[in-house]
Amino acid sequence: MSDRILWQPDQNRIDNSRLMDFRRQLATEQAPVEADYDTFHRWTVDNHSEFWAAIARYFNVQASWDGPVTETEAPVVGERFFPETRINFAENLLAAGNPEDTALIEHREDGRRRTLTFRELRRQSQLLTGFLKQEGVQPGDRVAGFVPNGIEAIVGMLATSQLGGVWTSCSPDFGLHGVIDRFGQTEPKVLIAINGYQYNGKPIDTRERVDAICDELPTLRRLIRVDNLDGLPWRDDAPGADWDDVFDTAPETHYTRMPFNAPLYILYSSGTTGAPKCIVHGIGGTLLQHLKELGLHTDIRPRDRVFYYTTCGWMMWNWVVSSLALGATVVLFDGSPFSPGPSVLWDMAEREQIRIFGVSAKYYAACEKAGLTPRESHDLAHLDALLSTGSPLSHESFDYLYRDVKEDVCVSSISGGTDIVSCFALGNPTLPVYRGELQCLGLGMDVAFADDEGQPLPTGKGELICRNAFPSMPVGFWNDPDNVRFRKAYFSRFPGVWAHGDYGELVPHEHTDSAPAQTGVIIHGRSDAVLNPGGVRIGTAEIYRQVEKVDEVLESLAIGQQWQDDVRVVLFVRLRDDVTLDDDLCQQIRQTVRQNTTPRHVPAKIIQVPDIPRTLSGKIVELAVRKVVHGEPVKNQDALANPEALSHFRDRPELKD
Numbered sequence: 001m002s003d004r005i006l007w008q009p010d011q012n013r014i015d016n017s018r019l020m021d022f023r024r025q026l027a028t029e030q031a032p033v034e035a036d037y038d039t040f041h042r043w044t045v046d047n048h049s050e051f052w053a054a055i056a057r058y059f060n061v062q063a064s065w066d067g068p069v070t071e072t073e074a075p076v077v078g079e080r081f082f083p084e085t086r087i088n089f090a091e092n093l094l095a096a097g098n099p100e101d102t103a104l105i106e107h108r109e110d111g112r113r114r115t116l117t118f119r120e121l122r123r124q125s126q127l128l129t130g131f132l133k134q135e136g137v138q139p140g141d142r143v144a145g146f147v148p149n150g151i152e153a154i155v156g157m158l159a160t161s162q163l164g165g166v167w168t169s170c171s172p173d174f175g176l177h178g179v180i181d182r183f184g185q186t187e188p189k190v191l192i193a194i195n196g197y198q199y200n201g202k203p204i205d206t207r208e209r210v211d212a213i214c215d216e217l218p219t220l221r222r223l224i225r226v227d228n229l230d231g232l233p234w235r236d237d238a239p240g241a242d243w244d245d246v247f248d249t250a251p252e253t254h255y256t257r258m259p260f261n262a263p264l265y266i267l268y269s270s271g272t273t274g275a276p277k278c279i280v281h282g283i284g285g286t287l288l289q290h291l292k293e294l295g296l297h298t299d300i301r302p303r304d305r306v307f308y309y310t311t312c313g314w315m316m317w318n319w320v321v322s323s324l325a326l327g328a329t330v331v332l333f334d335g336s337p338f339s340p341g342p343s344v345l346w347d348m349a350e351r352e353q354i355r356i357f358g359v360s361a362k363y364y365a366a367c368e369k370a371g372l373t374p375r376e377s378h379d380l381a382h383l384d385a386l387l388s389t390g391s392p393l394s395h396e397s398f399d400y401l402y403r404d405v406k407e408d409v410c411v412s413s414i415s416g417g418t419d420i421v422s423c424f425a426l427g428n429p430t431l432p433v434y435r436g437e438l439q440c441l442g443l444g445m446d447v448a449f450a451d452d453e454g455q456p457l458p459t460g461k462g463e464l465i466c467r468n469a470f471p472s473m474p475v476g477f478w479n480d481p482d483n484v485r486f487r488k489a490y491f492s493r494f495p496g497v498w499a500h501g502d503y504g505e506l507v508p509h510e511h512t513d514s515a516p517a518q519t520g521v522i523i524h525g526r527s528d529a530v531l532n533p534g535g536v537r538i539g540t541a542e543i544y545r546q547v548e549k550v551d552e553v554l555e556s557l558a559i560g561q562q563w564q565d566d567v568r569v570v571l572f573v574r575l576r577d578d579v580t581l582d583d584d585l586c587q588q589i590r591q592t593v594r595q596n597t598t599p600r601h602v603p604a605k606i607i608q609v610p611d612i613p614r615t616l617s618g619k620i621v622e623l624a625v626r627k628v629v630h631g632e633p634v635k636n637q638d639a640l641a642n643p644e645a646l647s648h649f650r651d652r653p654e655l656k657d
């Protein structure tokens with residue numbers, strides 16, 4: 001094995017994977033089963049109608065199928081899949097599971113555990129659909145959730161989509177303005193909201209925020225109140241219905257099949273550069289893409305226990321919930337991933353026999369820094385795949401996972417985002433895992449990395465582009481007549497080609513005696529955060545990867561500061577509690593960066609900060625910090641989980657010389 005290969009599936013695993021099963025069914029002369037993955041991938045891109053129709057067939061998608069797969073074979077913008085087909089999302093998520101199988105297992109940091117079978121989930125959803133219909137919710141109307149990652153959120157989403165409505169959610173850690181910036185644009189008719197939640201051992205009362213949200217949403221007809229935390233009674237005069245009372249309504253058993261591209265979800269961009277964009281995802285496209293990613297790339301099967309640590313304000317929630325359409329059990333967790341103790345998620349993985357376990361890359365890095373060795377402390381026999389996203393998974397975290405979590409496991413770093421509610425590059429149960437790389441490009445996705453002129457680069461760093469239509473491309477932005485803002489966001493950089501705003505590269509591996517040919521992917525960071533000292537483009541992840549090797553550093557953030565007609569790299573570090581940055585530590589950081597990269601990567605300035613600002617889904621915000629350092633205003637600080645942290649970057653004397 002090459003020393004960069006950390007894991008290889010055995011032949012049995014390859015042969016039994018859903019991906020191989022799919023390939024056997026679809027084998028053609030151009031892409032026989034024996035061909036390598038890249039050949040098959042190319043076939044799926046070149047034959048995208050045939051490919052996506054095969055996905056629908058393979059996963060037995062329930063719909064009133066009609067008409068062609070795509071309306072044109074034209075370029076990406078505007079190409080719609082299955083324009084004459086009608087489909088219902090909830091029907092597909094609820095039909096797949098055996099009625100007596102467990103659909104949901106919910107855990108909270110306070111120890112509460114609840115479960116629902118598919119039969120119970122179907123029943124609850126149908127009751128809530130009945131209630132929503134009674135309240136006048138119609139196809140196309142929005143229902144919003146201000147809810148934690150628990151059972152109510154999923155029932156709310158399923159009930160809404162059952163009647164052809166559109167689900168949109170914010171997690172309860174969003175501040176009032178953050179919620180209004182979002183729901184104020186999408187104008188829900190019904191809001192499902194909680195009275196409070198616990199995070200990191202602290203109860204948080206959300207009742208005042210819910211009252212204020214209701215006051216600010218003139219379109220709202222009804223609040224549905226969920227008693228999520230004991231001892232926080234709602235105001236007597238609060239308008240609305242209680243979650244439990246809703247279920248006195250007659251159930252609605254009919255699934256309203258809507259046009260394939262009708263809206264299913266409205267997701268929001270992080271909003272760190274202005275009002276959040278309201279990104280509309282279609283019913284059928286979301287479903288097909290998720291079935292492909294969860295079934296073929298993640299190898300999920302009926303009754304598998306699948307977990308992703310997320311909130312309802314991050315697209316990973318929408319992604320993982322689609323596992324229900326494969327008859328799998330979705331494990332939900334609400335709370336701090338380190339409360340009541342640092343191993344709470346590993347405890348849950350053991351207890352629930354989780355097969356697919358997903359978190360952010362930062363969580364794995366934090367586990368390593370905390371010295372956790374789940375491999376010794378936990379029985380993880382059921383674990384088959386560890387997923388990671390949110391930011392690039394560092395080489396060291398790959399090593400950590402194989403050394404200290406489990407040796408025989410597929411570590412899949414996955415990357416895409418809210419804009420496509422899915423991935424461009426992700427895992428593959430039939431391919432080796434190379435240190436620092438995402439295993440492959442997603443089937444059917446014509447992804448490349450391009451130079452400044454938009455020309456694809458066979459190797460070397462560039463802008464992530466996608467050159468063909470894919471079903472989970474948003475159907476548009478909300479309130480964006482003629483798609484003006486939508487086109488500007490994704491198609492203005494290179495006309496007719498989706499530019500995602502990620503900076504990365506392809507890594508071709510040739511066929512060897514011990515490994516198949518494979519094209520891996522490295523993401524170096526967001527392209528708008530790329531550093532440009534002396535005209536050399538450096539992705540921020542290239543620096544973080546080195547800096548975070550230093551034991552004293554918990555987290556870091558790099559920006560380019562305009563300095564004497566050039567750009568200099570400034571690195572901010574958050575250190576362990578008892579550590580102060582001194583010359584020796586600066587020297588150690590610089591040396592680690594210099595040894596493993598180039599002199600251009602070495603930070604000109606290193607500054608200790610007590611906290612680093614991040615979005616509500618946990619991503620560090622380089623752009624906001626760059627603005628603060630340059631004395632520019634940062635709009636929309638409500639988009640941040642910890643906006644107060646920005647003050648640590650303002651007027652730093654170290655940056656004046």
Ligand SMILES: CC(=O)CC(=O)O
Pocket residue numbers: 315316389390391414415416417418422423
């Ligand atoms: C799949 C992803 O890319 C998730 C994210 O980082 O937002």
